[in-house]
Amino acid sequence: MHTNEMVILTRDALLLPQGRTKVRIVEPHYLKMVAEVLKERYPLVYGMHRVHGKLPCYPYVTQCDVIDFDQQKDGALELVLEGRQKVKIMSAVQRKDKVWIAITRRYDNWQKEAITAQYEILSAALEHFFQANPELSKLYSQIHLDDATWVSQRWLEVLPLYNNEKLRLVCQPNCHRTLDYVLKLIQSHVNKQENSSLASLDVKKMR
Template structure:
């Protein structure tokens, strides 16, 4: 198993393979590491922040690519990240400028599988969620896969208001089935509470 050094960005938001997220970068050290990533000096990994921890994130993270960037009104940099590959953070060291460089090991991504039967409800609910959150929907343009159970499950994990440790417990499963069941039960219990 080959490990790889990657520049580490941490945030309180989860990003999974094929997911997209826009973040704001203000810190000059992180602006400089973004430049290094764009020059292909390092691959980039995105981890969920974990307070008072070394490394400063949970061990499961996502290698990602910068697919867009722009200068924001306050002169900070907005970057759009797209998740590519699940990785495990084995260790991390902080450079003098404060940027973290991590040693990672690639993990298996969940395999695509069709949404069938009652699980089509979680796909329809995600579509509605995007309709009321057009900024999030806009990140995907025409790259939405509501027919793929893995894609839909991962998008729900990114947006559900759960504790990160609970999201990561679901993310650490070998496939999307537990997440699909969890989201379906949430939707059903919400629907029965309303009716």
């Protein structure tokens, strides 16, 4: 099976196909790595940081493109990355300059799917989340709230889950498991709010 060499950027966050994130680069070895990427010597993959193990990140990562960059006054480099293709790291070695080089193979992206009525609440909640987080929403020129895959992947990126839990969902063959998972979380949150409101009403009646 065809493999590729790619350089690894790790962060304690998830980036999936069609997702965007802003990253601040200050480490000298990462600055050198980005220069190699911009010169098209290596493709770039973005992976969730992992403390233990032979790899610096979890093995399922996302090849991404640098769609914008800006040199900061303090010397840091600010990148805007866009996820393109899921890949799996087969092996990796760290160079003397601390840059990790990975041997990767392509891992199928989830296919686009129309969102059904059952999951429309996820689109509405994501739209509200973007409105409440303008720094994130302005990274996107378009949002695809009618695409179940796009919606579910954006939820996986922003939800405060353990990295291994996110990985378990990412490795599914499609977005269906993630849709169900996020729907249960939102429904549980709504139920808690309703129960809290009812309890408040009961207290008022007792007074």
